[in-house]
Amino acid sequence: MTRLFTTAAALVGLAFAAGQAFAAGELHIYNWGNYTSPELIEKFEKAHDVKVTIDGYDSNETMLAKIKAGAAGYDIVVPGDYMVQIMVSEGLLAETNPSAMANYKNVEARWKDVYWDPGRKYSVPWQWGTTSFGVNTAVYDGDIDTLAILFDPPEVLKGRINMLNDINDVINAGLRYLGHPRCNKDKAQLKELSQLLLSAKQHWRTMDYSTIEKLTSGDVDVSQNWNGASMRARKQIPTLKYAYPREGFTGWMDNVAVLKNAPNTENAKLFQDFIMDPENAALISNFARYANGVAGSDKFMDPEMTAAPEIIMPANAPAPEFVPPCDKEVVDLYNKVWTNLKK
Amino acid sequence: MAAPALKTPIADNPAAGEQTVARAQAATRSLLLAPAMLIIGVFGILPLFIALVYSFLEPDTYGGVRWVFSTEAYVQLLFERDIFDDTLTFNSAYLEIFWRSFLLAAYSTVACLVIGFPAAYFMATRPERQRDLWVFLITIPFWTNLLIRTFSMQLIIRDQGVINIGLMNLGLIDQPLAIIYTDFAVGLGLIYSFLPFMVLPVYAALERLDFRLVEAGFDLYASRAQVLRRIIIPLAKPGIVAGSILVFIPSLGAWITPELLGGGKELMIGNMIWLQFGSSRNWPFGSAAALVLMAMVLLALLVYARSAGRSGAPDG
Amino acid sequence: MANALDLKRQPGFASVAMICCFVLYAPIAVLVLFSFNANRSVTRWTEFSLDWYVRALANEGIQHAALISIEVALAATVFGTAIATAGALATTRIRRSRGTNIAYTVINMPLMVPEIVTAIATLSFFALLRTGLGISFGLGNLMIAHTVFCIPFAYLPIRARLENMDLTLEQAAADLYATPWRTFRRVTLPLMLPGIIAGAMLAFIVSLDDVIITLLVAGPGETTLPLYILGQIRRGVTPEVNAVSTILLAVSILFVTLFFFLGRRQRS
Numbered sequence: 013m014t015r016l017f018t019t020a021a022a023l024v025g026l027a028f029a030a031g032q033a034f035a036a037g038e039l040h041i042y043n044w045g046n047y048t049s050p051e052l053i054e055k056f057e058k059a060h061d062v063k064v065t066i067d068g069y070d071s072n073e074t075m076l077a078k079i080k081a082g083a084a085g086y087d088i089v090v091p092g093d094y095m096v097q098i099m100v101s102e103g104l105l106a107e108t109n110p111s112a113m114a115n116y117k118n119v120e121a122r123w124k125d126v127y128w129d130p131g132r133k134y135s136v137p138w139q140w141g142t143t144s145f146g147v148n149t150a151v152y153d154g155d156i157d158t159l160a161i162l163f164d165p166p167e168v169l170k171g172r173i174n175m176l177n178d179i180n181d182v183i184n185a186g187l188r189y190l191g192h193p194r195c196n197k198d199k200a201q202l203k204e205l206s207q208l209l210l211s212a213k214q215h216w217r218t219m220d221y222s223t224i225e226k227l228t229s230g231d232v233d234v235s236q237n238w239n240g241a242s243m244r245a246r247k248q249i250p251t252l253k254y255a256y257p258r259e260g261f262t263g264w265m266d267n268v269a270v271l272k273n274a275p276n277t278e279n280a281k282l283f284q285d286f287i288m289d290p291e292n293a294a295l296i297s298n299f300a301r302y303a304n305g306v307a308g309s310d311k312f313m314d315p316e317m318t319a320a321p322e323i324i325m326p327a328n329a330p331a332p333e334f335v336p337p338c339d340k341e342v343v344d345l346y347n348k349v350w351t352n353l354k355k
Numbered sequence: 356m357a358a359p360a361l362k363t364p365i366a367d368n369p370a371a372g373e374q375t376v377a378r379a380q381a382a383t384r385s386l387l388l389a390p391a392m393l394i395i396g397v398f399g400i401l402p403l404f405i406a407l408v409y410s411f412l413e414p415d416t417y418g419g420v421r422w423v424f425s426t427e428a429y430v431q432l433l434f435e436r437d438i439f440d441d442t443l444t445f446n447s448a449y450l451e452i453f454w455r456s457f458l459l460a461a462y463s464t465v466a467c468l469v470i471g472f473p474a475a476y477f478m479a480t481r482p483e484r485q486r487d488l489w490v491f492l493i494t495i496p497f498w499t500n501l502l503i504r505t506f507s508m509q510l511i512i513r514d515q516g517v518i519n520i521g522l523m524n525l526g527l528i529d530q531p532l533a534i535i536y537t538d539f540a541v542g543l544g545l546i547y548s549f550l551p552f553m554v555l556p557v558y559a560a561l562e563r564l565d566f567r568l569v570e571a572g573f574d575l576y577a578s579r580a581q582v583l584r585r586i587i588i589p590l591a592k593p594g595i596v597a598g599s600i601l602v603f604i605p606s607l608g609a610w611i612t613p614e615l616l617g618g619g620k621e622l623m624i625g626n627m628i629w630l631q632f633g634s635s636r637n638w639p640f641g642s643a644a645a646l647v648l649m650a651m652v653l654l655a656l657l658v659y660a661r662s663a664g665r666s667g668a669p670d671g
Numbered sequence: 672m673a674n675a676l677d678l679k680r681q682p683g684f685a686s687v688a689m690i691c692c693f694v695l696y697a698p699i700a701v702l703v704l705f706s707f708n709a710n711r712s713v714t715r716w717t718e719f720s721l722d723w724y725v726r727a728l729a730n731e732g733i734q735h736a737a738l739i740s741i742e743v744a745l746a747a748t749v750f751g752t753a754i755a756t757a758g759a760l761a762t763t764r765i766r767r768s769r770g771t772n773i774a775y776t777v778i779n780m781p782l783m784v785p786e787i788v789t790a791i792a793t794l795s796f797f798a799l800l801r802t803g804l805g806i807s808f809g810l811g812n813l814m815i816a817h818t819v820f821c822i823p824f825a826y827l828p829i830r831a832r833l834e835n836m837d838l839t840l841e842q843a844a845a846d847l848y849a850t851p852w853r854t855f856r857r858v859t860l861p862l863m864l865p866g867i868i869a870g871a872m873l874a875f876i877v878s879l880d881d882v883i884i885t886l887l888v889a890g891p892g893e894t895t896l897p898l899y900i901l902g903q904i905r906r907g908v909t910p911e912v913n914a915v916s917t918i919l920l921a922v923s924i925l926f927v928t929l930f931f932f933l934g935r936r937q938r939s
C-alpha cells in the first residue's frame with residue numbers, strides 16, 4: 013500500500029515537473045484527429061530544429077469552446093472556413109500575414125481572396141473538399157446526381173441511408189433540395205424544411221460521422237460524406253460513386269491559423285510558410301486524401317488522387333458552395349428545427 | 356442510534372471524559388472530511404455556481420455569454436417564443452428528450468440490478484481465496500477503452516455481425532435481425548457499460564453477510580426465496596442503493612453509447628446539453644438544462660435516501 | 672462441506688453469473704480478434720496479420736496517449752480513493768445530522784453535475800489561475816479534474832461496505848486498549864478492504880474512459896487514449912487502437928497476476 017502511494021506521488025511529481033515550462037524550439041499543433049501527416053512533421057522538425065506536438069479534436073465546435081473557455085499552450089489550430097471568420101471576429105487569431113510570406117506565391121489564385129479571410133491575413137490553406145454523398149451503385153444504379161436520393165429515396169434505398177450528424181450539413185442539403193437560400197430566416201420556408209426533414213428521417217437509418225465504417229460494414233448503402241472519405245471508402249467498395257447533385261453541394265476548406273496567445277508564434281509562422289510549398293502541400297494531401305490549395309503540388313501527389321472523380325469534379329457539376337456562418341437568429345431557428353427533428 | 360463510543364482509558368471525571376472523546380471524534384471527523392470538502396468544494400460546487408450564473412445571462416453570438424440578465428434560457432425549456440409576435444407556445448421537445456433519457460436510464464438500472472445482484476451474490480459466496488480473483492475477473496474487461504468496447508459491441512450485433520452471421524449460417528434466419536440502431540441496442544450497451552458499477556458495490560456489501568442469519572432463516576422453515584427476500588436483500592440494501600445511484604446517474608448523461616449503438620437519430624440529454632455548448636452556441640440554455648437535470652436527479656436521490664433511511668440502516 | 676454450500680446456494684444465480692462473464696468478455700474477444708485483422712476496417716475480417724501491432728509500436732502518438740491515460744487514471748484512483756475512504760469513515764455509522772447529509776450531497780456532487788458543465792467550469796478555473804496567478808500544474812490539472820469525479824465512484828462502495836459492518840470488533844479492540852489509529856489500521860481497514868478495492872476499481876475505470884472533461888481540460892501533449900480515438904472517428908478508426916487496447920489488456924492482466932502471486936506469497 014505504501015509502495016503504491018509513493019509510486020503515485022512520484023508519478024504526479026514527474027508530471028508537475030514536466031508540465032512546467034515550454035522550452036524554446038517547440039510547436040504545439042491542435043488539429044483534427046488523424047489529419048496531420050507524420051512525414052510532413054518530421055520534415056518540418058528537421059528543417060527548423062523544432063519539436064512538434066500534435067493533439068487532436070473531433071470538431072470545430074469543440075476547439076472553439078475550448079479556446080474560448082481559456083485553454084492555452086496551443087500555437088496552431090486548423091479551423092474550417094466558417095470557423096476562421098468566427099474566430100477572427102472573436103479576436104482569437106493572430107494576424108500573421110501569410111500574404112507577406114515567401115511561399116505565398118504558390119497558393120492558387122482562387123484561394124487568395126476568400127470570404128473568411130480576404131487577402132489572407134490570418135490563415136493558410138490546409139486541405140479543401142466538398143460535402144455531398146456517396147451511393148453504392150451495385151444496389152442502385154439510376155441517376156444519383158440529385159438530392160432526391162437523400163430526401164425522397166427510391167424504394168431500394170429506403171432505410172439504407174446515413175446522414176452526417178451535423179446541423180449545417182443536413183439543413184443546408186434540405187434547403188438546397190427545396191430551392192431556398194442558405195442562412196435562412198424565413199419561418200415559412202423553415203417550416204417546410206422541418207416537414208421535409210421529418211418525412212425523410214424515416215428513410216434514414218443513422219445520423220453518424222463515421223461514414224466510411226457505415227458503408228464498408230454494410231449497414232447503409234448511401235451516406236452523406238466528404239469527398240476524400242468517399243474516395244477511401246471506394247477502395248473497399250469499388251462500386252461506390254460520389255454524387256454531384258445538381259441542386260448544389262457544400263465546399264469547405266480547413267485552414268492553418270495561429271492563436272493570439274500562442275507561446276511560439278515565430279515557429280507557428282514558419283509552419284504556415286512551410287505548408288505553402290508545393291512538395292509539402294502534396295505530403296499533406298497524400299496523407300489526408302483531400303486536395304490542397306497550392307499550385308504545382310499535383311506532380312508530387314499520388315497519381316490515384318490526381319485522377320479520382322472525387323477530387324476532379326466533372327465539368328457539368330455545379331460549383332461547390334462555401335457557406336459563411338449564419339447570424340444568431342438563424343442559428344436559433346436552425347436549432348429549433350434540429351431539436352424538432354431529433355426529439 | 357447512539358454514536359459509536361471508542362472507549363479510551365477512562366478519565367477521572369467520566370462525564371468530562373465523554374465530552375472530550377466526543378469533541379475529539381468530531382475533530383477527527385472534520386479532519387477526515389476536509390480534503391473531500393475542499394477539493395469538491397472548488398471543483399464540484401464552483402461549476403454549479405458558474406452554470407447558475409450563465410443560465411441567467413444571454414448567449415453571445417459565437418458561444419460564450421453576454422453579461423445581460425435574461426431568463427430566456429429557462430423559458431426555452433418549456434416554451435417556444437415566436438420570433439414575430441413574441442407569443443409563447445408550449446414546446447414539448449425538450450420534455451420528450453428528458454423523458455426518453457430517464458426511461459432508458461431507469462431501464463438500464465433495473466436490468467443491471469436483476470443481472471448484477473445474482474452475479475455479486477455468486478462472487479460473495481465463493482471461497483475466500485477466490486473472491487479477489489472474481490473481482491478482477493469482472494473488472495478486467497473494463498480496462499479497455501469504452502469507445503473500442505462499443506465498436507466491438509457493434510461488431511457483434513450489427514447486420515453483418517457475429518450474431519446475425521452465426522444465426523444465418525445455422526439456417527435459423529433468412530434476413531439479418533435488425534438489432535443495432537434500436538433502443539434495445541442502446542439499452543444493451545448501457546447495461547454492458549455499467550454492470551460493474553452495480554456488481555461491485557453490491558459485492559462489497561454482501562461479502563460481509565453473516566450466513567448465520569441465513570441459517571437461522573432456514574431453521575425457521577423459510578424457503579430459499581423467502582430467505583432471499585427477507586434476509587439477504589435487506590442486508591445488501593446499502594450496496595443496492597449505491598449501485599443504483601452509480602448506474603442511474605451516469606446513464607442519464609451517457610452520450611457515446613446512445614450515439615454509436617442508437618444511430619444518432621434521437622437526442623439524449625447528454626448529447627443535447629453538449630450540443631448547446633457546441634454548434635448551437637447557446638451556453639445559457641445548456642447551463643439551464645444541466646441545472647434542471649441536476650435538480651431532478653437530486654430530488655430523486657432525496658426521495659430514495661429518505662425511503663432507505665426510514666427502514667433504518669443496520670446498526671452494529 | 673455440503674451443508675455450508677447448500678446454505679449459500681440460490682437457484683439460478685450461478686448460471687446468471689456465468690452468463691454475465693461470458694457476455695462481458697465477448698466484445699473483448701472480438702476486440703482482440705480484430706486487432707489481428709489485415710483489413711483496415713475495424714468491422715470486416717480478411718486475414719490474419721500483425722501489421723497493426725507493428726504500426727502501433729511505431730506510432731508515438733497513440734503510445735503517448737495510452738501512457739497519459741494510465742498516469743492520470745492511477746493518480747486519480749489513488750488520491751480519489753484515499754479521499755473517499757476518509758470521507759466514508761467520517762460520514763457513516765454516526766448519528767444522521769444535517770452535517771452528514773450535507774457532506775453526503777457535496778461528495779456526490781461531481782456525479783450529479785453533467786460533465787460538460789464541470790468541464791467548462793474547470794477549464795475556466797484553471798485558465799483564471801494561470802492568467803491571474805501564474806499557477807499551472809501541467810498534467811496535474813488533468814489529474815485534479817479526474818480525482819474530483821473519481822471521488823463519488825470510490826465513496827459509494829466504501830460507504831456501502833461500512834454501513835454493513837458491525838462495531839463489535841472495533842469496540843473489542845478499544846477494550847483491549849488499542850489506540851484509535853491502531854484500531855483503524857489493524858481492524859477497520861482490513862474489514863473495509865473489499866469496499867476500498869471495489870471503489871478503487873470503479874474510480875480507475877471511470878477515469879480511463881472519461882471523454883468530455885478530458886476533452887476540454889487537457890492541454891497540449893496531454894491527449895488521452897479516448898481523446899485520440901474520438902479524434903479519429905471522423906476520419907476512420909484504424910485497428911491500431913485495437914492493437915494498443917490488446918497490449919494494455921495483456922499488460923494489466925500480467926500486472927494483476929503478479930499482484931496475486933505476491934499476495935499469496937505474503938499470506939503464507
